[in-house]
Amino acid sequence: MHKNIVLTGFMGTGKTSTGRLLARKLGTRFIDTDTLIEKEAGIPIREIFEKFGEVHFRGLEREIVKKVAEENGVVIAVGGGAIVNPANLTDLKRHGIVVSLTASVEVILSRVEKNIDRPLLKVEDKLGKIKELIAVRAPFYEKAEITVDTDCKNPEQVADEILELVISVSD
Numbered sequence: 001m002h003k004n005i006v007l008t009g010f011m012g013t014g015k016t017s018t019g020r021l022l023a024r025k026l027g028t029r030f031i032d033t034d035t036l037i038e039k040e041a042g043i044p045i046r047e048i049f050e051k052f053g054e055v056h057f058r059g060l061e062r063e064i065v066k067k068v069a070e071e072n073g074v075v076i077a078v079g080g081g082a083i084v085n086p087a088n089l090t091d092l093k094r095h096g097i098v099v100s101l102t103a104s105v106e107v108i109l110s111r112v113e114k115n116i117d118r119p120l121l122k123v124e125d126k127l128g129k130i131k132e133l134i135a136v137r138a139p140f141y142e143k144a145e146i147t148v149d150t151d152c153k154n155p156e157q158v159a160d161e162i163l164e165l166v167i168s169v170s171d
């Protein structure tokens, strides 16, 4: 059995772009839980939040995480809030090495500023909201086996760094 590589971390840390690249390098499949949630719901995440609220979204996310956690040898990117639920982290760790991507709040802001698809950041003071959420979530992101800082790096560099670190923890 090959372990999955699971990418977690705050919005804008590059989970999706890095994950896609990492999967290509490994010749395996890339799974993005947000994409699966949208497929299942038939509407974008933004609309799930608007129509049904965050609690409903977390329920859908929980079901998708349960499913993808059973995979073997794939790269999985989960939404930035997924591992705040300890059950999600436990499931993902069963078959996977969890990698947390980090970035400074300024870099995160610059990456998410123009994007309207992040309902939790649909507020006037985006920087304040990013800081507030990261303060709550940092202890959860720290539960990953590997942490990679993504400031001033492109997805290619981040993917290569992850590959090296994954090999060293698997040895």
Ligand code: S3P
Binding pocket: 009, 010, 011, 012, 015, 034, 045, 078, 079, 080, 081, 082, 117, 118, 119, 120
């Ligand atoms: C969320 C992050 C989003 C998405 C949803 C909630 C969060 O995913 O799951 O908007 O709680 O941080 P990305 O981290 O891929 O942007």
